Amino acid sequence: MSQLTADLIIEARWILPMTEPRALLENHSLAVKNGRIVDLLPQAAARSRYGQALNVQRPNHLLMPGLIDAHARAGMSLFRGLPEMSQDFERRFATAEFVRDAVLLSIAEMLRAGITCFGDAYIFPNETANAAAEQGIRACVGLPVADAETAWARTPGEYIGKALSVRDEYKGHPAVTTVFAPHASHTLSDDTLAQVRTLADELDCGVTMPLHQTDQEIRSSIARFGNRPIARLDALGLLTPALNAVHMVHIAAGELELAQRSGISVTLCPVSNLRLGHGAAPVARWAGSGNAVSLGSDSAAFHGLQDLWCEARTAALLSRYAPDGPAALAPWDALAMATRDGAAALGLADQVGTLEAGKWADLCCVDLDHPAMQPMRDPAAQLVFCGGRDRVSDVWVSGRDLVSGFRLTRLDWPEVSNRARTRAALLKC
Amino acid sequence: MSQLTADLIIEARWILPMTEPRALLENHSLAVKNGRIVDLLPQAAARSRYGQALNVQRPNHLLMPGLIDAHARAGMSLFRGLPEMSQDFERRFATAEFVRDAVLLSIAEMLRAGITCFGDAYIFPNETANAAAEQGIRACVGLPVADAETAWARTPGEYIGKALSVRDEYKGHPAVTTVFAPHASHTLSDDTLAQVRTLADELDCGVTMPLHQTDQEIRSSIARFGNRPIARLDALGLLTPALNAVHMVHIAAGELELAQRSGISVTLCPVSNLRLGHGAAPVARWAGSGNAVSLGSDSAAFHGLQDLWCEARTAALLSRYAPDGPAALAPWDALAMATRDGAAALGLADQVGTLEAGKWADLCCVDLDHPAMQPMRDPAAQLVFCGGRDRVSDVWVSGRDLVSGFRLTRLDWPEVSNRARTRAALLKC
Numbered sequence: 001m002s003q004l005t006a007d008l009i010i011e012a013r014w015i016l017p018m019t020e021p022r023a024l025l026e027n028h029s030l031a032v033k034n035g036r037i038v039d040l041l042p043q044a045a046a047r048s049r050y051g052q053a054l055n056v057q058r059p060n061h062l063l064m065p066g067l068i069d070a071h072a073r074a075g076m077s078l079f080r081g082l083p084e085m086s087q088d089f090e091r092r093f094a095t096a097e098f099v100r101d102a103v104l105l106s107i108a109e110m111l112r113a114g115i116t117c118f119g120d121a122y123i124f125p126n127e128t129a130n131a132a133a134e135q136g137i138r139a140c141v142g143l144p145v146a147d148a149e150t151a152w153a154r155t156p157g158e159y160i161g162k163a164l165s166v167r168d169e170y171k172g173h174p175a176v177t178t179v180f181a182p183h184a185s186h187t188l189s190d191d192t193l194a195q196v197r198t199l200a201d202e203l204d205c206g207v208t209m210p211l212h213q214t215d216q217e218i219r220s221s222i223a224r225f226g227n228r229p230i231a232r233l234d235a236l237g238l239l240t241p242a243l244n245a246v247h248m249v250h251i252a253a254g255e256l257e258l259a260q261r262s263g264i265s266v267t268l269c270p271v272s273n274l275r276l277g278h279g280a281a282p283v284a285r286w287a288g289s290g291n292a293v294s295l296g297s298d299s300a301a302f303h304g305l306q307d308l309w310c311e312a313r314t315a316a317l318l319s320r321y322a323p324d325g326p327a328a329l330a331p332w333d334a335l336a337m338a339t340r341d342g343a344a345a346l347g348l349a350d351q352v353g354t355l356e357a358g359k360w361a362d363l364c365c366v367d368l369d370h371p372a373m374q375p376m377r378d379p380a381a382q383l384v385f386c387g388g389r390d391r392v393s394d395v396w397v398s399g400r401d402l403v404s405g406f407r408l409t410r411l412d413w414p415e416v417s418n419r420a421r422t423r424a425a426l427l428k429c
Numbered sequence: 430m431s432q433l434t435a436d437l438i439i440e441a442r443w444i445l446p447m448t449e450p451r452a453l454l455e456n457h458s459l460a461v462k463n464g465r466i467v468d469l470l471p472q473a474a475a476r477s478r479y480g481q482a483l484n485v486q487r488p489n490h491l492l493m494p495g496l497i498d499a500h501a502r503a504g505m506s507l508f509r510g511l512p513e514m515s516q517d518f519e520r521r522f523a524t525a526e527f528v529r530d531a532v533l534l535s536i537a538e539m540l541r542a543g544i545t546c547f548g549d550a551y552i553f554p555n556e557t558a559n560a561a562a563e564q565g566i567r568a569c570v571g572l573p574v575a576d577a578e579t580a581w582a583r584t585p586g587e588y589i590g591k592a593l594s595v596r597d598e599y600k601g602h603p604a605v606t607t608v609f610a611p612h613a614s615h616t617l618s619d620d621t622l623a624q625v626r627t628l629a630d631e632l633d634c635g636v637t638m639p640l641h642q643t644d645q646e647i648r649s650s651i652a653r654f655g656n657r658p659i660a661r662l663d664a665l666g667l668l669t670p671a672l673n674a675v676h677m678v679h680i681a682a683g684e685l686e687l688a689q690r691s692g693i694s695v696t697l698c699p700v701s702n703l704r705l706g707h708g709a710a711p712v713a714r715w716a717g718s719g720n721a722v723s724l725g726s727d728s729a730a731f732h733g734l735q736d737l738w739c740e741a742r743t744a745a746l747l748s749r750y751a752p753d754g755p756a757a758l759a760p761w762d763a764l765a766m767a768t769r770d771g772a773a774a775l776g777l778a779d780q781v782g783t784l785e786a787g788k789w790a791d792l793c794c795v796d797l798d799h800p801a802m803q804p805m806r807d808p809a810a811q812l813v814f815c816g817g818r819d820r821v822s823d824v825w826v827s828g829r830d831l832v833s834g835f836r837l838t839r840l841d842w843p844e845v846s847n848r849a850r851t852r853a854a855l856l857k858c
Contacts, residue, residue, distance in 0.1 A: 078804060080803070080804055080806075080811075080815070081804055081805065081806030081807055081810060081811055082806060083807070083810075105800055105803060106800075108800040109799075109800035109801050112799070112800060271746065274746040274747070274749050274750050275746060275749060275814070276749075277749045277750075277757070279750065280750055300801075300815075303760075303810050303811070303813070303814035303815065304814070304815075305801050305814060305815040306801070307801070310742075313739075314743075314746070317700065317703040317704060317743070318703070320703050320704060320705075320706045321703050321706075321708065321709055328706070331732075369846070370538075370541070371534055371535075371537040371538035371541060371842075371845075371846075372538050372729075372734050372735070372736070372818075374509070374534060374846065374849050374850065374853070375507060375509055375510055375849060375850065375853030375854075375856075376510065377509075377510030377511060377853075378510050378512070381510060381512075381732050382509075382510055382732070384732070385704070385732035385733070385734060386509070386729075386732065386733075386734040388817060388818065388819065389801075389817065389819060390817065390818060390819030413800075416800075417798070417800075417803065420803050420804060421803065421804065424803070424804030424806075425804075427804075
């Protein structure tokens, strides 16, 4: 066989490409060139075909697509551990520097948990984008649009102006994309939402927003606009495949079907929804809807954590409980939510989310040498029910290793940790 | 101050003694002598008082009681990853050697997750007791009693005979105790349960059994005995403080009150109950009942894991969801279930479960140097919602270190892992 060139060959005991259910490769290699996957083939064939490449051996490991936190709100991580959070708190403390330090803390947490890409929505999106670009993690940064004033902008016009400016700055960036992130359906006027819709259409830009997160949101929408949020977005023309609706906990008759017809994608945040007392989305019904259904941490604020293993397990467990009844989410489907469908939710379906030639080499390597991973009979099920952030030994984004041997290689953790500690100490209720 | 002697002084940034809510010591030391806690005092005082002792410094760590898995079924861990399990499977494979290998795998998993003590109930309890004693972990071993034949015994009489023999063998052992473990209320005749009750009374011995785990169990009890299980146990005189009732998912009106009056202890298994589609116990109602309410993994069989961090988080999350409504379980209470109340459920309340002078030095040390542990505002909440097995740096049982620097010190993991792999390969459906 003729020699081809690659930059990196990773040999793993198992490879879970997440391209289709039950696809599982044993003793295969993944070849990377210029940051992209170029081949997936048996180890012996890889050695002869790509003899010159750097060879990384992971003989007791499983290689899979990097996890995708489709709703991270990384700029809020320094609010972690506060018993509750007022808007006043955000006004006083959420400065550009605060968001920057928080995003770096989040990136450290995400990388160590195997997350290679996050969707975001918070003020100072420029800081989020800058930190992601600097650290080499992939991000789909939400550009906030609100009617209310924050430290980032005062009026809908100013939000939109700044959004367009950040979007321009990152146009063509290989790892950072942008979408509009309207604050919430019930807090935004028809005018503002219509502007977002027009711009999103004109610019071919995605939109992400919380939808049907709480009963209160739905009641407020009905009181103010005479309609439930999803019906109102439909009337405003926002219910298109460009929309990623986050939460979708409380669903009335016909609303899942409306979501199906419109082709929106959905991000479920099971841990956040439980933790904040918002309830539980019908996980298995959503997973079976045919929409792209992904998972999000909804930030580390309050007592949150950014850990897609925990989200996937919680989704799989909840699917076995009312209101879903016995329609259990299959483990492979839970992993698809955390990878492939996360990519779709962020408009990156052709870029990442599965291991296929041509996609970016965004990878998560799981060390199986742990009592909880034995016996290994069904890797997908074992990952969902017994896996965890602690098993992530290596992470690559665009073929560059950001975690190696369980350690962050690029992010300066002592520095980020010190800054987080110092900044957090300034927050006094 | 005069010099006193100790074998070991552990200095930690925080100490969570779990003696009472909100008790949290900063920059204190815990002194150990002859395997027991002898003192808890400020670090400077400890250095001057116990100058000669081995000093272990954990400056960025939290020291707490070792976690207690009150219902482990360690002998089943080699069934992990099977999609389902028939009784036939158990008959064919669950030999003494199988149970021994499975228990060792479980002990490895438990120790690495900070579990220092487990309650058990499975066949070949002698193997479980031997493995625990050999590895130095604390165990309260359930001695099975059943009407049906297994590889361990054929008749109720044989079960009881063997139970008494294992009980005799471990009488006076410092780390291994025994209780009766009737198979289940609906599978046992009145005669057998009455015998267990008589023996438990005579020998002053605890009893542990699954109760109200499934709808089917309750229906079967009504069909066969004309009574719901808890009412039947009450009628048979088994509803006493000596009983640890495991699961208690499905509770009818008045049954929680009956449990309160009788003083039984309860072990909830939230992950197992969800995973097996059995529902969710009313966590916050149980936690507020005044009974000792603990947590159990219910084995690693199927897709289980033995991780009390996961159980505590799941319990805290579920308490915020129906059927519990908004009666959220406080984080400290979730940790108490995983420590203090686990000890009570196993009849070890005066031995372990809190950090107090006179108790065994069964300890779990948590390394807080991780992005998910920052900012650290409320350690108990952070442990419950953001902690995990990966943060456990050290484990001591009776003052002997079994995990140090994140590694098993006594258990031979390569050997145990190889035996588990070899044994598991024999199981073919």
